[in-house]
Amino acid sequence: MSDRLDEARSRMWRLFRTTYVTVTEQIEKDLEQAGLPPLLWYSVLWALERAPDHEMRLHELAEEVFLSRSNITRLIDRLEAAVLLCRKRCPLDRRGAYAALTNEGLAMRQKMWAVYSEGIAQYFTDHLSQDEVQVLDAVFDRALTTAQKLTHQSTAQEG
Amino acid sequence: MSDRLDEARSRMWRLFRTTYVTVTEQIEKDLEQAGLPPLLWYSVLWALERAPDHEMRLHELAEEVFLSRSNITRLIDRLEAAVLLCRKRCPLDRRGAYAALTNEGLAMRQKMWAVYSEGIAQYFTDHLSQDEVQVLDAVFDRALTTAQKLTHQSTAQEG
DNA sequence: ACGATTTGATTGCATTAGCAACTAATATGT
DNA sequence: ACATATTAGTTGCTAATGCAATCAAATCGT
Structure with missing residues (x-):
């Protein structure tokens, strides 16, 4: 199995991983310093913004942002408490719930994107x-x- | 600020991020399924294996694996409890402690690498x-x- | 040489994560 | 149609994370 992964490839993987962590961590710091929520919140807000009617089922969101079911529940709790989205009953499936973006959520995503995009550019894509x-x-x-x-x-x- | 990040670059960033999360998550699952510890443990073991005398100061390790000081303390606790490394007093600086790789730790890293490298290859580098x-x-x-x-x-x- | 500052590691506390158990509603198989 | 299995979402419990506070030892400034 070590035959499959030559020196160049495993070195590249290590750099890949380190780059991801370094850049992401730095962006998280920038967001926090700007008094903004973490990247995970951004992912949720952005997913909702792209979705039809700015709303998604919770399990779709969970898949989108790579979170467990229980965790998405709690994350949505927090976002709802911050009024960035609100839960809506699903008429077709009475077990289900939608998370629907609010105007505040929309505005927040844009504010976050200012910092976020700056980070992506500065720490990564500017040099490509x-x-x-x-x-x-x-x-x-x-x-x-x-x-x-x-x-x-x-x-x-x-x- | 959106000028700095064109469409191609922000799309690429999104793919970068998703690839990292997807591949990493899958490898974590493979490790768990094989009854092995998570990737974080691997990072520690591998750092120690490369270090002179197979030992490193805790704060060096923290930097290496991108963890806070308090967190590295607790992580080393767990690895020590699993006998994959042991703490050693530092004679030059009596505040400090070394984490030193054990034979079990060395063996564990190799066992993990079998699964890990397989994952890197299969989910990522094979197709490059x-x-x-x-x-x-x-x-x-x-x-x-x-x-x-x-x-x-x-x-x-x-x- | 000695007080003030910095550094290394640990511990307390609050937040966040995942797994498993649970409830409610839908889908399936005969 | 009705019992069984699946799926959606929530909740309880435990593990893991980061920040701030703490303690001990080293370094710095004078």
Whole structure:
């Protein structure tokens, strides 16, 4: 199995990982310093903003932001308490609930994006050529597609 | 500020982030399924294995694995309880402590690497050409260097 | 040399995370 | 149609995280 992963690839993986953590951590600090909520909140707000009618079912959100069910409940609690979204009953499935973006949530996402995008640029993408961006895009797109295929495959086998 | 980050770059960032989370999460699951500890433990063991005499000061480790001081204390507690490392007094600085890798820790890292490397390959690097690996390596290396420079700069200003 | 500051590690406390158990509602299989 | 299984969401419990406070030891300034 160590044959599959040559020196260059494992080195690259290490850099990948470190870059992710470093950049993300720095952005989190910038957000906090600006008195804004963490990146996770941004992910939720952004997912809702893209969704039709600015609302999503909780389990869809959980999948979108890679969180467990129980955790999404509590996260939505906090966002609701901050009036960035509100819960709505689902008429078609009376078990279910929607999380719906509020105007405050919309405004908050924009405020966060100012800091967030600045961080992405400053700590990462400013130093990339157009060609490099292209390569990274292609690579991640491919990796994601296959990784997700494998993931669903294995979960299907389990159940 | 949105000028600095064009469509291609922000899309690429989103893919970068999602790829990292997806691949990492899948590897964590594989480790757990194999009855092995999480990736964080691996990072510690691997850092120690590379270090001279297989031992490092706690604060060095904290920096290496991006954890707060208090957290590294508790993490080392757990690893010590699992006999994968042991604390050693530092003769030069009597405040300080070393974490020193044990034989069990060495063996554990190797066992984990079998699963870990398999995951890296399967979910990510198998689908990359040599050229792509080269580009990613260069890009991350550059990003890391500048991000770390900026980070230390800002913390220096603060203090 | 000695008081003031900084640094290394640990502990207390509050927040956040995941797993498992639970409730309610829907889907399925005969 | 009715018992069974699945799915959606919430809640209880435990583990893990970060910040602030603490304690001990080293360093700095004079």
